[in-house]
Amino acid sequence: MEKKIEIEEKIVLPGDFICTTEEYVPGSNTYNNEGGICSSIIGIVKLDDKLHKIDVLPLVMVPPEIKQDSIVLGKIILLKNSFAVLNIERVKGYENRSANVEGTIHISNIQLTYIKTIDKAFNVGDIVKAKVISNNPLRLTTRDKNLGVIKAFCPVCGEALEKKGKGLKCSRCNTIYQRKISEDYGWGMF
């Protein structure tokens, strides 16, 4: 017991030996080094006695980790018949760090109601807020009310589009576009 506290309260740095692999299994932010478990980041050691696992809880801002249910922000870079590709640039909870992965939104995961073609929901360049369904492969959904397009630009004149009823309107050329709009559209926050 005493030893546990001793291990747990200490700040560890990359490379610091925590314990041997006979005692615990290496968990997150650790690595195995010739029979020893070492930390790979600056953090605090956390023991999981049930699983006999050792984790290091980060004290630093770590690069974004994308998990199931993570909320992500990105730009639509590609439209196919049955899915859209989102280039994820930010992950909620890690706003100060850039992310760089691509995820797909299948047409069935765009909204609750039927959608005929994908271009009725997204266009290339739209900024979209989405939720992660699964991590590997990275699949996303925008079904919830607060998910979907949160900023879009007129494909004709480049003007930022304004919310108008259920669609988006360009105030310069008056064209109206259909999208899967998030209720946060134009609010200006992630």
Added chain:
Amino acid sequence: MSSEDILSEIRRDYIYRLVRNGERIDGRKFDEYREINIEIGPIERAEGSARVKLGTTDVLAGVKMQIGEPFPDTPDQGVIITNAELIPLASPTFEPGPPDENAIELARIVDRGIRSSNAIDLDKLCIDPGKEVWMVFIDLHILDHNGNLVDASSLAAIAALFNTKIPNTKFGIDKDDERLAINDIPIATTSTEIDNNFIFDPCLDEENAANVALTVIITSKGELCGMQKSGIGRIPVETLPNIIDSSINMGEKIRKILLKALENNITV
């Protein structure tokens, strides 16, 4: 900015909404500057130096002096060369490579204020007419970019010049180094337009949200000694007198902060 941050694009709407209500993202008034912090002489190896923090925007100016040939059309005048480096350490959008148009514009605005206010007496920098003059290199190193590099850099440059000693001994000109004589303190004041309001000392999000910025450089006498409209936006003519009034006002305040920093430095 070439690869603007996705969050900036999102925040634009937020900033506009705030400004419409008379507010700013960090709670400042429209003509209020962020905290200004001036460190005089941090680089001992330079002839003069200063580091200016404008909120979290951070600029280091270093002055180096060398002997060189004068320009043929001004044989009895020293030479000022101002250069700005937007090093990739300062912002995720800065890329390594030779100065781009933004860096060059920045350096030229800073240079313009110093030159047209006659802050440095170029006649005094002549050593041998037509042959040898002092060349004053003002190098601006941007360390942290959080908006309004122009004002921070201009302030760092003039502060560094105040701190500059002409290296007479190093070049065998004289047996003593002497202070570079400074005749004026030009202060640059920059505002950006958001929803028809002009907002001074824009932070990065405000800068990215706006389409146009106006820099007005003010001499110690309250005259204008340089201007620059930057960005694709438009400025209604009738708004200009108000902006200039504010600039004169701000210029005076910032000049006092600089003089105080210089005073403290001398006493230390």
Added chain:
Amino acid sequence: MEIDEKPERFIVDGLRLDGRKKDEIRPIKMEAGVMNRADGSCYIEWGNNKIIAAVYGPREVHPRHLQETYRAILRYRYNMASFAVDERRRPGPDRRSIEISKVSREAIEPVLMLEQYPRSSIDVFVEVLQADAGTRAAGITAASVALADAGIPMRNLVSAISVGKVDGEVVLDLNKIEDNFGDADMPVAMIVESGEVTLLQMDGIFTKNEFIEAMELAKRGCSQIYDIQRDCLISKYKKLDSD
């Protein structure tokens, strides 16, 4: 004023011109997390060196063809401010800074777990604001702290120092005069705990025995640097932990 000629003696009565013993390092101040925009950073004052290291990433690779499918790429840019040295230097990379960038990158890369961030880049920028001998060692030392501050997974920290020879004697952490006019200069970077060398360059003349002595001194020097790096990080994150 700087001494710009070779002094007659570098070591007088057992002390070097700046008053240090042969195995003594210059004063070092280090602070992590000093930059606002960067993901991790470190400011170091080492003697009269003033250097900032900043880390960005993992982030998208530009240009895209440089990206690697199974790991992140590490980029390291060592740059010197034009006012960092006595004679104003032209801004931008020269052959010296390109070489330093390469060997420094190779000094740091062995400890990074780049495989955790495929198709991205981790960019390290080292800016020398004032140079005073030993800038590459100070840069690597600061970069290593900045990477840890950025939360990039690492197997360990890297510590660096330079050793050299003046008046026929091996000395630790060369100052500017010793660097300019000494007989040998050997920057070394190490993973202190494992005793592995990740950067080794040598310039000048060493006998084999001198080299062995120098390496021993470098090891002891790196170990002191490692302690300073640890103190710097722990003091920053202890504060955050207790808040």
